[in-house]
Amino acid sequence: MCAYAMPSGIEMINRAKEKDGTPARVLLVGVGGYGRVYVQATRKLESDGLAVISAVVDPLAENSPEWPALAEAGVALFKTVEEFVQSENEADLAVISSPIAFHADQACAALKAGMNVLCEKPLCATVEDARRMVQASENSGGFMEIGYQWSFSRAIQDLKSDVMAGRLGAPERLKTWVSWPRGSNYYARNTWAGRIRDGKGRSVFDSPANNAAAHFLHNMFYVLGASRSSAAKPVSITAECYRANPIENFDAACCRVETREGADVLFYTAHCVKKKMSPAFQFIFEDATVDYPDSGEIVARFKDGRQKSYGDPQQDRMRKLRHCIRRCQDPETDTVICGPRAAMSQTLCVNAMQATPTHEFDPTMVKVEDQGDGVKLTHVPGLEDAMKEGFERDLLFSEMNIPWARQARHIDLTAHL
Numbered sequence: 031m032c033a034y035a036m037p038s039g040i041e042m043i044n045r046a047k048e049k050d051g052t053p054a055r056v057l058l059v060g061v062g063g064y065g066r067v068y069v070q071a072t073r074k075l076e077s078d079g080l081a082v083i084s085a086v087v088d089p090l091a092e093n094s095p096e097w098p099a100l101a102e103a104g105v106a107l108f109k110t111v112e113e114f115v116q117s118e119n120e121a122d123l124a125v126i127s128s129p130i131a132f133h134a135d136q137a138c139a140a141l142k143a144g145m146n147v148l149c150e151k152p153l154c155a156t157v158e159d160a161r162r163m164v165q166a167s168e169n170s171g172g173f174m175e176i177g178y179q180w181s182f183s184r185a186i187q188d189l190k191s192d193v194m195a196g197r198l199g200a201p202e203r204l205k206t207w208v209s210w211p212r213g214s215n216y217y218a219r220n221t222w223a224g225r226i227r228d229g230k231g232r233s234v235f236d237s238p239a240n241n242a243a244a245h246f247l248h249n250m251f252y253v254l255g256a257s258r259s260s261a262a263k264p265v266s267i268t269a270e271c272y273r274a275n276p277i278e279n280f281d282a283a284c285c286r287v288e289t290r291e292g293a294d295v296l297f298y299t300a301h302c303v304k305k306k307m308s309p310a311f312q313f314i315f316e317d318a319t320v321d322y323p324d325s326g327e328i329v330a331r332f333k334d335g336r337q338k339s340y341g342d343p344q345q346d347r348m349r350k351l352r353h354c355i356r357r358c359q360d361p362e363t364d365t366v367i368c369g370p371r372a373a374m375s376q377t378l379c380v381n382a383m384q385a386t387p388t389h390e391f392d393p394t395m396v397k398v399e400d401q402g403d404g405v406k407l408t409h410v411p412g413l414e415d416a417m418k419e420g421f422e423r424d425l426l427f428s429e430m431n432i433p434w435a436r437q438a439r440h441i442d443l444t445a446h447l
């Protein structure tokens with residue numbers, strides 16, 4: 031039995047309805063890109079009578095295919111959160127799905143104005159902004175959740191419960207690898223992809239570790255957190271960063287992180303790859319090994335022969351939104367699942383990675399492949415294999431005598447504990 035069993039989505043919503051029939055008023059900040067998923071999910075909740083879209087903040091809303099229907103429905107549009115706050119409109123929940131550079135200011139402004147916040151991952155770019163978000167959420171009467179959907183999944187919650195209760199024994203080593211190709215269209219979709227700072231000088235730190243694969247780095251800290259809403263703390267990191275695409279920041283990296291909780295965390299990720307593989311992880315505990323093999327089920331195999339399946343953390347990706355809607359309607363029944371303090375371990379690692387040099391792959395190693403419709407995929411043949419081998423052997427690229435690998439940099443993070 032798990033120490034904590036999350037109610038199903040329907041149970042959550044029915045309980046919220048019983049408690050208070052008023053639909054939660056939702057402010058959508060960013061309605062293009064991933065924000066489209068929130069528009070669709072909120073509209074669904076709207077048709078179920080559980081939420082109502084009170085307004086949109088997006089300076090470029092008209093570029094979103096979702097905007098015409100919202101405009102037709104009479105949804106008010108604002109260019110900034112501050113403009114919304116000064117208007118007649120009100121909201122119970124601000125859902126922030128804007129570019130990374132805006133997360134901190136918008137989340138803090140929304141909390142200050144009395145709204146609750148569901149802010150997309152990653153938490154933000156800089157550690158300073160992360161601290162500001164932690165303070166703002168802890169000093170406010172509302173809540174802030176960070177939208178790492180795995181953390182809200184039944185599978186991860188059940189695994190975390192078992193880890194917290196010591197059912198798997200002491201954690202020893204957690205490792206994850208993720209090979210996700212991204213073509214030129216990914217980097218061209220906005221003005222900040224692949225950037226260290228945006229055009230206005232705001233920190234973005236966009237990379238696989240701080241965007242598409244951020245989920246899986248965060249997940250390892252989250253699973254190890256001593257309480258339901260906390261994550262393990264990085265004590266030091268040894269990292270290597272590489273670049274093949276014509277971008278400002280890195281597009282491949284690996285790192286080993288020592289945690290205050292005693293276990294090591296290993297992470298391998300790249301966008302300059304041809305084969306989409308994983309995310310796959312293996313978490314090694316004193317009494318069990320937990321595997322998530324390339325989009326399957328999470329399974330723990332105990333040394334005494336028992337086996338336990340936790341399901342697939344990819345299921346039900348909008349549980350995070352329903353959780354927040356329910357909390358708006360009935361704050362008494364639940365606590366934070368993944369707040370800014372838990373999400374900050376990933377930010378600390380990413381800031382340290384930004385402080386390590388990015389090595390360019392030798393141009394003779396890099397292939398550029400035409401994928402049609404003007405899309406080009408820049409990739410380094412063999413990089414997937416290097417990641418997989420590092421994952422299997424618990425070694426960084428530079429520790430495997432790979433000719434292109436360059437020395438890792440070690441950074442102490444104890445000052446942030």
Ligand SMILES: NC(=O)c1ccc[n+]([C@@H]2O[C@H](COP(=O)([O-])OP(=O)(O)OC[C@H]3O[C@@H](n4cnc5c(N)ncnc54)[C@H](O)[C@@H]3O)[C@@H](O)[C@H]2O)c1
Pocket residue numbers: 059060061062063064065087088089090091093094109127128129130132150151152177178179219220221240241242
């Ligand atoms: N949870 C997930 O699985 C997932 C998946 C993709 C992206 N994301 C996250 O969603 C966020 C947005 O990423 P994206 O790829 O959709 O970005 P994007 O740049 O493609 O789209 C961002 C949207 O925000 C709008 N926007 C720009 N400036 C704004 C501002 N100042 N205020 C409000 N809106 C503004 C844009 O017009 C656009 O509609 C990022 O934090 C990203 O990491 C999460």
